[in-house]
Every structure is written in C-alpha cells, then in structure tokens.
Amino acid sequence: xxxxxxxxxxxxxxxxxxxxxxxxxxxxxxxxxxxxxxxxxxxxxxxxxxxxxxxxxxxxxxxxxxxxxxxxxxxxxxxxxxxxxxxxxxxxxxxxxxxxxxxxxxxxxxxxxxxxxxxxxxxxxxxxxxxxxxxxxxxxxxxxxxxxxxxxxxxxxxxxxxxxxxxxxxxxxxxxxxxxxxxxxxxxxxxxxxxxxxxxxxxxxxxxxxxxxxxxxxxxxxxxxxxxxxxxxxxxxxxxxxxxxxxxxxxxxxxxxxxxxxxxxxxxx
Amino acid sequence: xxxxxxxxxxxxxxxxxxxxxxxxxxxxxxxxxxxxxxxxxxxxxxxxxxxxxxxxxxxxxxxxxxxxxxxxxxxxxxxxxxxxxxxxxxxxxxxxxxxxxxxxxxxxxxxxxxxxxxxxxxxxxxxxxxxxxxxxxxxxxxxxxxxxxxxxxxxxxxxxxxxxxxxxxxxxxxxxxxxxxxxxxxxxxxxxxxxxxxxxxxxxxxxxxxxxxxxxxxxxxxxxxxxxxxxxxxxxxxxxxxxxxxxxxxxxxxxxxxxxxxxxxxxxxxxxxxxxxxxxxxxxxxxxxxxxxxxxxxxxxxxxxxxxxxxxxxxxxxxxxxxxxxxxxxxxxxxxxxxxxxxxxxxxxxxxxxxxxxxxxxxxxxxxxxxxxxxxxxxxxxxxxxxxxxxxxxxxxxxxxxxxxxxxxxxxxxxxxxxxxxxxxxxxxxxxxxxxxxxxxxxxx
Numbered sequence: 001x002x003x004x005x006x007x008x009x010x011x012x013x014x015x016x017x018x019x020x021x022x023x024x025x026x027x028x029x030x031x032x033x034x035x036x037x038x039x040x041x042x043x044x045x046x047x048x049x050x051x052x053x054x055x056x057x058x059x060x061x062x063x064x065x066x067x068x069x070x071x072x073x074x075x076x077x078x079x080x081x082x083x084x085x086x087x088x089x090x091x092x093x094x095x096x097x098x099x100x101x102x103x104x105x106x107x108x109x110x111x112x113x114x115x116x117x118x119x120x121x122x123x124x125x126x127x128x129x130x131x132x133x134x135x136x137x138x139x140x141x142x143x144x145x146x147x148x149x150x151x152x153x154x155x156x157x158x159x160x161x162x163x164x165x166x167x168x169x170x171x172x173x174x175x176x177x178x179x180x181x182x183x184x185x186x187x188x189x190x191x192x193x194x195x196x197x198x199x200x201x202x203x204x205x206x207x208x209x210x211x212x213x214x215x216x217x218x219x220x221x222x223x224x225x226x227x228x229x230x231x232x233x234x235x236x237x238x239x240x241x242x243x244x245x246x247x248x249x250x251x252x253x254x255x256x257x258x259x260x261x262x263x264x265x266x267x268x269x
Numbered sequence: 270x271x272x273x274x275x276x277x278x279x280x281x282x283x284x285x286x287x288x289x290x291x292x293x294x295x296x297x298x299x300x301x302x303x304x305x306x307x308x309x310x311x312x313x314x315x316x317x318x319x320x321x322x323x324x325x326x327x328x329x330x331x332x333x334x335x336x337x338x339x340x341x342x343x344x345x346x347x348x349x350x351x352x353x354x355x356x357x358x359x360x361x362x363x364x365x366x367x368x369x370x371x372x373x374x375x376x377x378x379x380x381x382x383x384x385x386x387x388x389x390x391x392x393x394x395x396x397x398x399x400x401x402x403x404x405x406x407x408x409x410x411x412x413x414x415x416x417x418x419x420x421x422x423x424x425x426x427x428x429x430x431x432x433x434x435x436x437x438x439x440x441x442x443x444x445x446x447x448x449x450x451x452x453x454x455x456x457x458x459x460x461x462x463x464x465x466x467x468x469x470x471x472x473x474x475x476x477x478x479x480x481x482x483x484x485x486x487x488x489x490x491x492x493x494x495x496x497x498x499x500x501x502x503x504x505x506x507x508x509x510x511x512x513x514x515x516x517x518x519x520x521x522x523x524x525x526x527x528x529x530x531x532x533x534x535x536x537x538x539x540x541x542x543x544x545x546x547x548x549x550x551x552x553x554x555x556x557x558x559x560x561x562x563x564x565x566x567x568x569x570x571x572x573x574x575x576x577x578x579x580x581x582x583x584x585x586x587x588x589x590x591x592x593x594x595x596x597x598x599x600x601x602x603x604x605x606x607x608x609x610x611x612x613x614x615x616x617x618x619x620x621x622x623x624x625x626x627x628x629x630x631x632x633x634x635x636x637x638x639x640x641x642x643x644x645x646x647x648x649x650x651x652x653x654x655x656x657x658x659x660x661x662x663x664x665x666x667x668x669x670x671x672x673x674x675x676x677x678x679x680x681x682x683x684x685x686x687x688x689x690x691x692x693x694x695x696x697x698x699x700x701x702x703x704x705x706x707x708x709x710x711x712x713x714x
Contacts, residue, residue, distance in 0.1 A: 065601060069547045072605055085357070088445055088464040089495045089514055090610050093551045096493055100547060235444050235485075 066101055073098045277637075277696070278712040279646060281657045283337055285312075285322070286705035288650070298701040300688055304368035304376065307692040310338055310699055311378060312706055313363025317347040319380055319433075321391065335697065335710050342391055344433040347382040359384050365450045367459070369472075377436070379459060383446040386461055388437035388472065396424040442468050442478045449499040455506040462499035462511060469523075481529045482511060482521065497612075498558045505564070512569060516553030520580065536578050538585045548600040548609060556612035561621040562693070568624055570615040573597060575626050575636065590636040590643065593628050595666035595677045608682050618691045627686025630675070631702050632662055648686065648700045648707040658712060 073094050080086040086094075287296060295316025302311050310322040323341035350359040360383055369377040375392040400422045403411055445463035452459045460481070461468050467482035482499075486492055495514045502508035507523045519532035540549060552572035560567045566587075569576050573594060576586035592613075596603060603609040608629075615626040627633045628645070636643045645662045652659055665674040688701040696711035 066547065068601065069604065076607075089497060089554070092492060092495050092514060093554060093610070096550055097547055100550070 066104065069097065070101050073101070276642075279659045279698075279709045280712050281653050281655065281659065281707070282335070282697070282710045283708040284650070284653055284705055285320075285338075285708075292704045296704040298688060298704060298706060299362050299364060300366050301690045301699050301701050301706065302366045302368060302378075303690050303692055303699070304378075305370050305693060307694050307697065309341065309368070309376060310690070310708075311366045311368070312699075312701065313346065313366050313380060315360075315362040317345055317349070317361030317363060317382065319344055319346045319363060319366065319378075319389070335695070335713075338708055342431040342433050344389070346380045346387060346389065346435075347385065350384075364447055367450050367452050369452055370456055372456075379450050379452065381447050381450050381461065384440070384443055386439040386447070386450060386470075387435050388439070389433050390436045391431060391433045394430045394432060395427060397427045398422040399425045437472065437475050439470055439475050439478070442470075448497060449511075451499060451501045451509065453501045453506050454504055458506075460499060460501060460509060462496050464495040467496065467499055467509075467511060467529075479527070481523060481527075483528065483530060497555050500558055500560055500567075503560050503562060503564045510558055510560070510567060512555035512558045514554040515550060516555055516571060518555065518558060518567070518569060518578065534580070534583050536583045536586075538576070544597075546600065548604055551604070551609055552600065557614040559615060559617060561617050562619065563621055566621065568615055568617065570613050570626055572609060572611075572613075575615055575624060577624070577638070588638060590624070590634075592626055592634050593664070595664055599677065603682070606682065608685075611685055612687060613685075614688050616689055616691045618696070619694050623691075625689050625691060625698065627689050627700070629682050629685050630680040631684040631686055632664075633686045633689055633700055646709075648702050648705075648709075656712075659709065 076086075076094055077091070077098075080091065286298075287293070295314060295318075297315040298312050299315055300311075300313040303309070304311070308324050310324075312320050312322075314320075319342075320340060321342045322338035324338050325336040346363055347361040349361045351357075352359055362382055363380050364383065365379075365381050367379045369379070369388075371377075375390050378389050378391070380387055380389060399406065400420055402416060402419055402422075403413070405411060439461070443461065443463040443466070445465050447461055447463045449462040450459060451462075457472060459470050459472060461470065461478075462482075465483065465485040466480055468478040469481045470478045482496070484494065484496060493515075497512050497514055499509060499511035502510075508520065509523070510518050510520045512518045516537065518536040520534040520536070521529035522533045523529060525531070525533065540553070555569045555571050557570040558567060565580060567578050567580065569578065569586075570592075573596060574592055575590045577588040577590075579587045600609060613627050615624060617624055622639050623635055623637050625633060625635045631648045632645050633648065634643060634645050645664070646659045647662050660673075663671075663674045664680070665671065665676045667677075670676050684702060686700055686702060690699045692698065698709050700707045700709065
C-alpha cells in the first residue's frame with residue numbers, strides 16, 4: 001500500500017506530540033511525560049470553558065487529573081484548618097482520597113524527590129524552578145538559605161501529609177519516609193523540586209516545639225496528626241492543648257507560605 | 270396509584286415558603302416528613318424551626334381536588350448552642366424529624382439537631398374553662414368577700430389553638446454529629462446515629478441510653494469509615510441497618526449481642542473496575558437508607574444512583590437506578606465545587622412500587638419498579654399554576670441537544686433537591702427545594 005504524498009507518516013495528534021518533543025529536546029528537557037501533559041493541556045484549553053462546569057476532563061491525562069485532585073484535596077483540608085469546620089464524613093473522604101493518590105504515586109515508583117513524574121505540576125513555575133535547580137550549586141545554597149528559616153520547616157510540616165506507613169509506625173517515624181511523604185505532596189504544589197530535602201531537615205532544631213501546646217500525639221512523632229487535628233478525639237474533653245491544634249496547623253500553613261516566598265527569592269536571585 | 274399500563278401524571282398543588290430569590294439561610298429546609306396517616310407534614314429548617322402542615326378534611330365531594338395542606342403549627346425546636354469545652358458552635362439546624370405513631374389525641378414527633386434529640390407533643394386546644402369562682406375572666410383574683418354564690422366552671426368552645434411543648438430532651442449522648450433518628454416498631458424505643466456510634470433510647474428515659482454500635486477505632490488515626498444513616502426495620506423490633514461512607518450497609522440483630530459491632534449481614538456491591546476513579550469512594554458513600562414499607566427490601570442512595578436491596582441477598586442489589594449518570598464525566602468539577610459531597614435522600618411510595626429521589630437544577634426523579642419506567646420532573650415557580658401538569662424533563666448528556674432538553678452544563682448546581690417525602694397512603698409528594706416546599710399530587714382523571 002502506498003501512501004499519497006499528502007499523507008503524513010504520522011496521524012495528526014501524534015505528529016503534534018513528536019514536534020513538541022523535538023522542540024523541547026532542543027531545549028534539553030527530555031521528559032516524555034511532560035510532553036504528554038502539555039499536549040493534553042493544550043487540547044483541554046481549546047475546548048474552552050462552558051457555563052456552569054469546567055471543560056470536560058476526559059482528555060486530561062491521568063497524571064494531570066491526579067495532580068489536580070491532590071491539589072484540591074489539600075486545599076479543602078486547609079480550608080478546615082483555616083477555621084471552617086468540616087464534617088467528619090467529609091474529612092474522612094478527603095483523607096481517603098489523599099491516601100489513594102499517595103498509594104498510587106508510591107506504586108508508580110515515586111518515592112524520591114528527584115522523580116520527574118511528580119513535576120507535572122499545574123503551576124507554570126515548576127518548570128522554571130526545575131531548570132534553575134538543575135545547576136549543581138543550587139542544593140548547596142538552598143539548604144543554606146532555608147536553614148536560616150529552619151524553624152519554618154519544622155517537623156509539623158512533614159507529618160501534615162499522610163503516609164500509609166503511619167498507622168503501623170507510631171514510635172519512631174523514619175525521617176526518610178517523612179521527608180519523601182512531605183516532598184511528594186509539596187512537589188505536587190510546585191513549590192520545590194529535586195532539592196535535597198534530607199539536608200534541610202537534618203539540622204533542624206525541634207526543641208522549641210517540644211514545649212509548645214501541640215497535642216501529645218504530635219510530639220510523640222506520629223505521622224498522622226492530620227487526623228488528630230481534623231478529628232481530635234472529641235471524647236477526651238480535657239485534652240491538653242487540643243484547642244490550639246488548629247492554631248498550630250495555621251502556623252504550619254503560614255510556614256508553607258513562607259517557604260514558597262523563600263523559593264521565589266531564591267529563583268530570582 | 271398508577272393505573273395498569275397508564276402513565277401517571279403529576280400536577281402542581283401548592284408551594285410553601287418565600288417567593289423571592291434571596292434565600293435567608295435560616296429558611297433553608299433541612300428535613301421533610303409525613304406522619305403515618307399522611308394528614309400531617311412536618312418540615313425542619315436550618316434556623317431550628319419546625320413547621321407542621323395539616324391536610325384539610327374538606328372537599329371530599331370533589332374527587333379531582335385533594336385537600337390542601339395548611340400551616341398547623343410552627344415552633345422553635347432547637348436553638349444555637351455553644352460548647353464551651355471545645356469552643357465550637359452547635360448548629361440549630363434540624364437534621365431529622367420522625368413522627369411517633371399516634372396513641373391519643375396528641376401528636377408526637379422527634380426532632381434532632383447535631384447533638385440533641387427532643388420529643389415534642391403537639392396538642393389541640395379548642396375549649397377553655399370559664400366561670401371560675403375566685404378569678405375574673407381576665408385572671409385577676411376576686412376579693413373573697415364579694416363572693417356570694419358558688420358555681421361550677423364550664424368548658425366553652427374557643428378558637429383552635431395548637432400547642433407544641435417539649436416533653437423530653439435527650440441530650441449529651443453524642444460526641445459526633447447526629448445524622449439519623451429512627452423510631453422502633455415497638456413504639457417504646459428509638460435509635461439515634463452519629464458518625465461513629467448508634468444509641469438506643471427509651472422514649473420515657475432521657476438520662477441514659479444504650480450504645481449499640483461503636484465503630485470508633487482505638488486509634489483515631491485509623492479511621493477510614495463513618496456511619497452515614499441508620500434505620501429500624503418497620504416490623505422487626507430487633508433489626509436495624511446502618512450505612513457507611515464506603516458504600517456498605519450492615520444489618521444488625523439486637524438479640525445477638527448487647528453491642529452490635531458484628532453485623533448479621535453485610536450488603537456490599539463489588540466495585541465495577543471500569544468505573545474506578547479518584548472519586549469512586551466518595552460517590553459510593555451512602556447518603557440515605559430506607560426500608561420498604563413491607564420490610565422485605567431496603568433502598569440506598571449514593572451520589573449517582575439508587576439501589577434496591579433484597580434483605581435476603583447481600584452480594585448485590587436487585588435493582589439499580591441511575592439518577593444522573595451524565596454527571597459521571599463531571600465528577601472532577603463536582604469535586605471542585607464540593608457538590609460531590611451533597612447528601613440526597615430517597616423515599617418509597619405507599620405500596621413500594623415507586624421510589625423517588627432528588628437531583629440538581631430542582632429536578633427530582635421517580636422510578637417505577639414494576640413498569641420499569643422513570644421520569645424526571647422539576648419543581649419550579651414557572652410550573653406553579655394550580656393543577657398544572659408537570660412536563661417530564663430531559664437532560665442532554667452530549668451531542669445534539671433536542672428541543673426542550675437541557676444540557677448538562679446548563680444545570681444549576683445550586684438548586685438541589687435533597688429532601689423528598691411521599692404520602693404513606695396516597696399519591697401526594699412533598700419536594701423541598703432550597704427554601705420552598707412543593708406539594709404535588711397525581712392527576713386523577
């Protein structure tokens with residue numbers, strides 16, 4: 001069978017994908033997954049906004065949707081921490097969705113900070129950040145800069161995001177798991193990329209937090225204080241400091257915002 | 270009831286509530302319930318008020334026009350409270366109303382907010398005593414020296430007064446938010462369910478209750494499932510069911526053990542792997558469970574469907590009806606705007622042949638089990654002329670939209686019908702939009 005000279009070797013959509021890839025290869029970013037997401041996002045952007053509901057998501061790549069749902073999940077949970085009360089049912093459903101996404105990310109082999117698959121962030125900044133951090137000297141300066149604000153990157157940030165391992169491991173949360181869990185979720189928000197987060201957390205002085213009003217479960221090193229704060233054991237009427245748990249989480253969120261601010265400064269410098 | 274082979278048509282009868290579009294939050298209807306005879310229709314709202322409508326016993330000569338429902342009694346059931354220990358406000362919103370079967374002249378109902386259940390007595394007074402010896406008519410006391418003769422006070426007719434008084438307050442038994450109340454067929458006990466526990470009460474005793482289900486894990490961090498609804502069997506006083514956020518229903522027998530943590534039956538449909546998504550669990554969460562009147566079936570409502578279960582078969586439902594399958598491709602958006610968490614209720618008609626549930630855009634759906642027919646109707650002010658026949662509505666999922674069809678993207682997701690009720694003996698339905706109560710009846714030819 002001969003092809004007419006007007007027919008391209010590849011179908012229309014495929015051709016686009018390849019051309020995207022060719023362009024980006026020239027720029028030195030050989031991430032196939034990212035291309036797939038880019039073409040998918042182009043297609044969905046074309047379909048346009050329809051009244052009432054957002055454009056059909058069926059053409060969104062699985063990874064893109066996962067990223068979106070993850071972001072939404074965290075946003076909704078943060079809303080609670082900002083003072084709006086979530087029903088227990090809703091909190092449980094959100095946390096279960098979060099866990100499901102985490103499991104999937106984990107099984108995709110995304111356990112380390114350096115995985116590129118994580119970086120299909122919806123944030124346009126993420127690519128920019130990645131490019132900058134590709135420089136070898138960045139990890140050196142980043143922890144250095146970050147350490148100055150080490151108090152912001154306190155342990156409560158890491159346990160904020162759930163890990164399926166948490167349930168079984170109460171006594172000593174393995175720092176690696178904590179960090180990777182945190183980095184998974186944080187990367188999803190596009191704040192950080194392949195930084196050596198281990199280095200950041202290594203030297204953090206947590207003594208100031210041990211004497212604070214954090215619920216006892218937190219200071220015990222539990223990895224699941226999201227549950228403690230979202231649905232504190234309400235039967236225990238006189239739990240010390242429980243009323244301040246919302247406030248502590250509030251400060252963690254502001255810490256996250258500070259982190260974002262720090263990253264912006266680093267990128268611009 | 271629907272004639273054999275004939276299509277049932279529904280007509281507008283009445284609408285209750287404010288006309289203006291500016292909805293006061295306190296007026297949002299949160300529960301609707303007919304009593305056992307259907308003569309009384311109760312609604313609860315977010316402001317903690319209960320409004321009871323009574324069907325007038327007139328116009329029996331006019332078969333095409335059933336009696337109207339008029340306001341019978343209005344009272345403030347619950348007030349907002351503040352839990353000082355936890356620094357939390359307790360909403361006064363009425364979550365559920367359940368009528369007790371009538372035993373004497375007075376009517377009784379249970380109403381509940383998130384934390385406290387109250388038993389209300391609604392009684393009529395149409396006579397008052399007149400002719401006291403020591404008191405004037407206005408209540409002032411007479412000077413005893415002026416009394417020269419004795420008389421017996423006489424009961425004289427007066428304008429009907431309907432009084433509601435709280436007879437029992439069942440408080441401090443629920444740590445979590447109460448989602449269900451169900452009166453037992455023994456007419457002596459009832460259950461109340463919150464997210465993690467179910468308590469059994471005696472109607473006469475308010476200072477204690479029995480905990481019959483407790484799914485709270487020892488470690489709250491392991492919590493993955495909550496109770497979403499519970500109901501007693503209509504005839505077997507030892508049997509009740511409760512549904513969960515994971516789409517399971519457990520049937521428990523109180524004779525088996527004091528604590529019914531071990532279910533007698535577990536109803537669960539295996540998940541369709543082709544439909545798996547990030548939202549699978551959320552949409553499988555059961556928002557309502559209702560036994561059929563004959564006690565052989567139960568109906569569950571999850572986000573997209575209504576399922577009928579035979580109590581003798583746990584493996585899967587015997588019937589499944591899609592309420593708004595066109596929303597399946599929009600789950601991400603519905604997750605974004607929180608609509609995916611909406612809790613729709615469902616109800617049976619008197620002879621268990623038709624089931625009804627609400628949807629968005631002020632649509633509600635009826636599924637005729639026997640004739641395998643379903644219809645979508647709309648509760649709106651536009652279709653509110655007396656006895657106006659409701660036109661079936663159709664949602665266009667995709668492709669070319671036909672005339673009179675409405676496309677999915679034009680649906681108003683703020684107009685949701687969460688609460689519906691069906692008269693136990695007649696074809697009269699009560700449908701609650703955000704702040705209006707619509708009453709429809711079938712067209713009698």
